[in-house]
Amino acid sequence: MLSRKLLLCFFGFLATVFWGKQFFITSPVSKNSKSKLHYLTHTVAAVHDQKQCLVAATNNAALCNEEELPGNFAQILSEPKPKLKCGENGMQSPWKLNRHAWMIFVIKSSRNNSELRKVVRETWGSVLGLGGKFFGYMFVVGVDGVVSENLSIENSRHGDILECNVQETYRNLPLKMMAAFTWITKLRHMTTKFISVTDDDCVINSGLMLDEFERYGVTDDGNRIYCGYKYDEQLRPARNNNSKWHIPKELYPNKFYPGFCHGALWSLSPKIIKKLVCVFYFTEINQFHLEDVLITGILRRKVGGNITATKALENETLLVYHTGRKKDPASFMKKTWKEWKPEIIVGREKVEKRGNSG
The missing domain is CATH 1.10.287 (Helix Hairpins)
Structure with missing residues (x-):
């Protein structure tokens, strides 16, 4: 027996x-x-x-009652949507990414924003470590049907671009971000505690961010998203057809969105990213194009996650400066970095050499 x-x-x-x-075997297994x-x-x-x-x-x-999530967003699809892909079949991947960094910044960019990526690398993205903790950086871009030699050269030099098989348009931003998150969930042996999402026209005060995470005992418990820029608890959908953020009533009929973090800066752990990725593939989002509302609001609510606003600090110091609609964002980014840099490195051991593995 x-x-x-x-x-x-x-x-x-x-x-x-x-x-x-x-369910999952899609290629031959090693002998x-x-x-x-x-x-x-x-x-x-x-x-x-x-x-x-x-x-x-x-x-x-x-x-969830109907006031929190409309029926179409609350429902679970019977079959998953096709998987989004990044860094495969000739697409660029961030080969220099430090997957053991304490925090990785996922920077929303677009193929043609090489100048803004350059400014990020020369300013706040040049800080790879502070106070014994390391940072990683990667820019997420989509595709436009044309193989870009310039993008390939840029990534061969810097190794910080993740190219995803999503058409490069503003309205596809949710798909691009969820494709990047899908890619992150597949990384082996990653020990990163936090992923922070921002834009390529922003400047991050990484020193202050590190201080705040330590001061408030921020943990990677897999159930919380932290807002570093702005938190909205009851924002009404924009019904004006001319608005960049227009959402028609038939797409999202509710009067308010769930609480969410505005897109300039929000942080979460790889644990909750796995939950968000899972539920995303079983949620019909139709043409909903506001990635911050979708991910940190709707999907976050659907997986039962909490949200914490961490922007307010003493002396009203900001964790992030968002250039927004300014005509020359690069100049404003450089100016802000020049003002912030001395404060960021004071009293901290600083690493400023791109490519350091930590």
Whole structure:
């Protein structure tokens, strides 16, 4: 008679093979037995995480009333949407990214914004470490149907661009960000505690950000998103057709959005990113193009996450300066960095050499 332990191992292996083949195996597995076991174990863990995520999302959606989430956003699709991809099939990937950094900045950019990326690298993006903690940086761009030699040269030099198979338009920003998050969930051996999302026309006060995270004991518990710029609890959808943020009533009928972080700066852990990615593929977003509302508001509410506003500091000092609609954002970014730089490095051991692995 087989021992109970042996039986459990046997049925565990059968479950691994069954679930792996049914859901996630899309390419041949290595002939090496250890590689097979590692791959299938990883596959089962992914399926388990997805099932947990969907159960939680279903329960949370059931608890949401119509005032919090409209029915189409609260529902769970019966089948997942096709997976979004980044850094594959000739697309650029951030080969210099420090996946062991304490915090990685995911910077929303576009293919043609090379000048703003240059300014970021020369200013706040030049700080790779403060006070014993390291930062990583990557710019997220979409595609436009044309292979860009300039983008390839830029990334071969800096290794900080993630190219995603999403058409490069403003209205596709939610898809581009969720594609980047999907890519992040696939990174192996990543020990990063926080991911911070910002724009390529912003300047981040990384020293103050580090201080605030330590002062308030910010943790990567997988259930919270931190607003570093602006938090809105009851913002009404813009119904004006001429507005950049216009959302028609038939797309989002509710009077208010769920609480959300405005896009200039928000932070979260890889743990909650996994939940958001999971539920995104089972949520019909139609043409909803406001990525900050969708991710930090709607999807965050759907996975049961909390939100914390962390902008207000003593002396009203900001964590981020957003140039917004200024005609020459690069100049304003350089000016702001010149003012902030002395404060950021005072009393802190600073690393300022791009490519440092930490």
